[in-house]
Amino acid sequence: MVIECLVLGAGQEVGKSCVVVTINGKRIMFDCGMHMGYLDHRRYPDFSLISKSHDFTRSLSCIIITHFHLDHIGALPYFTQVCGYNGPIYMTYPTKALAPLMLEDYRKVMVDRRGEEEQFSSEHIVECMKKVTAVDLKQTIQVDEDLQIRAYYAGHVLGAAMFYAKVGDAAIVYTGDYNMTPDRHLGAAQIDRLQLDLVITESTYATTYRDSKYVREREFLKAVHKCVASGGKVLIPTFALGRAQELCMLLDDYWERMNLKVPIYFSAGLTIQANMYYKVLINWTSQKVKDTYATRNAFDFKNVLSFDRSLINAPGACVLFATPGMISGGFSLEVFKQWAPCEKNLVTLPGYCVAGTVGHKLMSAKIPTQIRLDEDVQINVRCQIHQLSFSPHTDAKGIMDLVKFLSPKHVILVHGEKPKMVTLKEKIQSELGIQCYLPANSESLCIPTTHHIKAGASDAFVRSCLSPNFKFLKTNSAELDDSHKRTMPLLQVYDDRVSEGILTLQKNQSPKVVNQNEFMEALGVEKHEVKLAHCFRVYIPDSESGDASDCLPSTSRKGSLLHLISEKLCRELPDFDVQDCQEHIQIQSVVVSFCSNEKCPHRTGVSLQSVDKKEVHFCCSWSVADDALAWRIVASIKNLELDT
């Protein structure tokens, strides 16, 4: 049994997340994203690797989307409406509500502003979203008889989820993007301790370790305040959803405290509408935000206005939230062109920018600089740049914590940069001892899985397993040094509940486990005891007080002899419990006793003639299982002659 992982996107890179996982015959596509850095065929995952015949509906059991970011959902309308996938799609309620906004916004940017040929239409988005089944956190969904999936809170953005998938005994978790520390509006990722064969985790910040967020928030507020105080304009390019709300909460709160009157604008209706969703879906934010809803919904921003294009060149300070976040086009680029040449203005950059975007160029640039957009357009950049270092992604510690918590048998890293991923991989393997892989795009990987044999178990078997099985072990104090003597109790009690039973396999029936008695009863057979016995002669020389023993060994002498043997056996067989029961010695099933029966049937091979007074017969009997032990005892008693 194996899990097969086919990485279609985000393999050793960030962008177009898409992994197809096959578990016991069920095929699940996790995320269906697009790459923001490419405009050609490379922007979509190579779907042809899933099915040569392009019959995607039949070759996939379901699609799971972790959150509404375009690099996780951007290719979905294309895949369902153009490529024709028609099967089930799962995402959380907020993702289902917010994804159409993201997709529509992206489509508009592509078609209206860039003048590109559209990859999918508005109707495509609507039709695509109709196929989506919304799920709640922790809701366990039976996709079909065998495939079970479940969403867990991932932080990152509203509605982001990690997904657990299980088929038979094999189970995996695909994390999507997640955050292990709570931020201003979202909680930290949360998951149960699960038995997993594989975890596929993002690794955007595979080597970064971040300090407290509080400091970085203050730096941001200070930079914004300084700029508006001197009459500058602040451009905050962000994703419309998530980061915008977080920063806005931060600013709204700060404006309130500092009694600032400078307007804060949201570009376009998109973010305003997004705020409405945040209000309805407040249960998906952090506990702190949730607790305040009865009095005032935290997403009812007091100081926020909507922006009008005519305000771009209006005089006076202002703060503007505009999409897209990496200034890759759209309104944020339009405003950037206007505001960048002025030193008074401030542009904030998100923590991560895809290569090729203006944002990415600005990150490494030294101000003042010039940025070439295309053949004709070049922008003089003189404004201040503030890099936001709070990211909704987990840092390396968070990844390690999660992997350690889940302790899967294998880990696959995706959604990161190769050199950093290599470092993290080494760390996971060396520190946690978990096999780790980082497949590239289009690579396929096989991972062995857990498998259990299913059997029926009778009540009696289960009961016998659950009843306590106490063992008392005496500590041999002679073996211990002084320091141990004090700490180790002389008697230790164990409760080793070892389950023993009989597994039966019959044609056309599933295996069944019963206990021994039931088994015998069911078959209608009786136990047949097989024993071994041996009666042998031992020459006993007169002991120290030989003079007093002219006669046959008396009972008392026999007793003391037996006692002598028992002591000897005790010494020689320290692992066994030697029971001295007056008339005989018992060790496990081996019974040793004197034999006075001249015609004992177990005396074989030796002549029965001479009856020496100093000769004694011992009769031993035992069951087959203790055969080896029994012969050791026989040998030991025979040795008595030599010893004494």
Place this chain on the structure above:
Amino acid sequence: MDLSSLAIFSPVPTSSNSIAYNRKFSCSSEKYAGLELNEDKRLKIDKPLDANSLIGAEPHYRTVKNLLLWNVSFIDVVLISSPMGMLGLPFLTRNKDFSAKVYATEATARIGQLMMEDLVSMHKEYRQFYGAEESDAPQWMKWDELELLPLELRQIVFGADGTEFGGWMPLYSAADVKACMLKVECLKYAEEACYGGTLIIQAFSSGLEIGSCNWGISGPKASISYISSSVFSSAAAMSFNYQALQRSDVILYSDFSSCNGLDKFDNDDNCSGAAGNNYSNLSSDDVNSEGHDTLLNDEEYLEEMEKLNFICSCSVDCIKAGGSVLIPIARIGITLQLLERFAVNLASENMRVPIFLISSVAEELIAFTNIIPEWLCEQWQDRLYSGQPLFSHVEMLKDGRLYLFPAIHSLKLLKTWQEPCIVFCPHWSLRLGPVVHLLLRWSADQNSLLVMEEGLDANLALLPFKPMAMKVLQCSFVSGIQMQKSHHLLKILQPRHVLFPEILRQHIGPLETVFSFNYYSENKMVHIPYMKDSELDITVELACQLQYTTLKQQDMNISRLKGELMIEHGRYRLHLGNDEQVSSHPRPLVHFGRIDLNNLLTALQKLDMNATLEEVTGAAGSHKASRIHVSEPSKAMIEVIEAQTVISAADENIASVISQAISGVLDCI
């Protein structure tokens, strides 16, 4: 908790007014009369039922009568299926021996909590007006007082079989509610809660009310589904998810709605004429209407919508005539649906009539409904996806078409109050809360309208407000599975066994089913005639070590199995125990069957042994034992007596060879 029991009490007005005066008067006169006519109780018993005969005291509530007889520490798990089903929970959780886990869906827990808090605040108000009860046993519970009650009331107090008196309890306190909520574990729909490692408990939407649910319980041994009152296509809540209950071993069928409907039917017959003012009655049609083949046809939903529209149009008519509308309905889903309809209807009629929602928890309730799209029906969820606000009441609140007030006497309400108006409030059996005051105000107004949910005994409920000129519209909303549908449902669910409530016996009749079934009734332990093996997972590591032997007689492979049993997430799992244990104490081999002496002889001869058979007979000539003597390669003797064989040999090797030969002719494990 049985809220209908409230009806035997005098209404509690929220401000001092005429009825309060009446009440006191009637109390004292009754007492006086009681003393005087003590001799002739027959006379008192036949006293006609009127407003004065109601009990003038802080209401008590009838709860599960045997709750007190239970040792609550024996309860492991409590499952709450709906907000209404939670009202009695504090009676249980406040018991100091209570240690069970309580599970409820998030929405049920929140709405249930708000309802309990509302009820508690009603009582707080009562005590503010009339002072607290002097003792645990109030005046009316004394025998001589009880004997003076009219027959109808006594029947309610003592129950139909006269055993219910012990179930009457004073209401719990706010602290009880708070402590109770701390013991409730909240679940999402279909979230797997694992109880004690062995039981997986899941809530699935039942469609009755926002957050209400059915339960799936599964363990290694069997799975049980609990089906409470369920609605296939709900008008407000997420619909009945019956697919999730498929193929369970046992279904505990607990939807009583169809028998309530029939009970209702009887009651109507008994007191026909009493509720003479009913001008329309929508009840019992749906109960007895033609069965539907499919569970999910729209008919039920459309019917429900029609009812709501009817209420709406009646209300509009009534307002046109200058009357006001009072809608005391406890079901939040119905309230939300009606609000939506009023928003549309009033706007289309171009009427500007204020709508008041009066309840101590109105604000919290409405705020809560705005943030739980996950628990709503598809139609409302679709609004979320298409970018519309979930409910129009958000808009109505903003532009002053809808007002939320905690109580009738709040200053703000008095300032904004205008009539005609539409008022939504909790019903509390028309005895508690704002409904009392408004009924007193409007009962004489023939243009006003009271919309009541069926289920209340209208005659008794309206008793204190008679004579009623006000119109009364009694509606029954879909509140469960219709009997015809339930047959179809069970066919789809394919359980192995079904437990029906005893009171449904007459409706079920002889069923031709693939599943077995029997009936359960109050206070009777039911044993389900059904046995199954537990399921066991054996890890591959352990399975690989198994050594199979084939039995001689049967076509069966067997293997000794040894490991460590774990219970993980509702499954038994057998792991490889640690190695030391496995190797150090091998279990003795067990032989079974009978020895065929000839086979054994042949086997020994094959091993180059010189063996001879000797039969030993006892003194009486009876067969005693068989002995096989081996002379070559060394001396040995095998004695076979029935189910025992003894090998005697001086040589270890030959003993071992012989014992192997014996194992060869016997079955062993």
